[in-house]
Amino acid sequence: MIGAGIKRGTAELAILSVLEGGALHGYEMARRIEERTKGSLRFTLAALYPMLYRMELRGWIRGNWETSGNGRRRRCYRLTLAGKKKLSPLRKEWAELFGALRRLTKVSPA
Amino acid sequence: MIGAGIKRGTAELAILSVLEGGALHGYEMARRIEERTKGSLRFTLAALYPMLYRMELRGWIRGNWETSGNGRRRRCYRLTLAGKKKLSPLRKEWAELFGALRRLTKVSPA
């Protein structure tokens, strides 16, 4: 799995990305992220929940309590318009970082 | 330029990478990193110096004071053996992160 120091800042992109496919609650987001990245990227719930609150405060996602068929209480989040708009430049910024690191690390041969 | 939240953890890789080409002092490292990434990745000296101390404590780089021809006092760092060994898995970890984010973000069409 990818270490904590390196993956800083990825949670935001990860959450916005998995929410693109529809509304999800925190627990399920964690599973999707791990599944889609084949276990490379994994977040503890204790990291995800505060991040979800922050992102809701910023207006990128909106959560509402839902009671599923089993009677389970969950907070389901969906992308807001602002969240959708945020996704594109965020992807671009990450792409730019990848390019920058590739240039930086490629120069000297191993 | 790439924002602060996203580039967390890149300083380590950046420093090790620029030092692969030979010994450098902090001020020059900052310039090389900015130059090689065409301005995408930029570090303030206030971020670099503490990072250099930490990396020296971890044994990845070693610095010694040198007095250049102008009489300028600089601390020049070079990679240690441990630092060279660290570089390869660190690159791999970043590559894995790139792959993970690509999978995560690619799934849903824009």
Add this chain to the structure above:
DNA sequence: TCGCATATATAAGAATCCTATAGATAAGAG
């Protein structure tokens, strides 16, 4: 001599991750 590039250093604060801990309900095993 004034300002700019060079060069290092520290302090205070913000953001995001971690582990540990807590509580609650549903479903399946024995």
Add this chain to the structure above:
DNA sequence: CTCTTATCTATAGGATTCTTATATATGCGA
């Protein structure tokens, strides 16, 4: 029926790594 496991949310305390602001000092060109 009870015990364990999976589901689900939540907070506290700590570590790391960025930020801006500030301090200090030298060499060089205008």
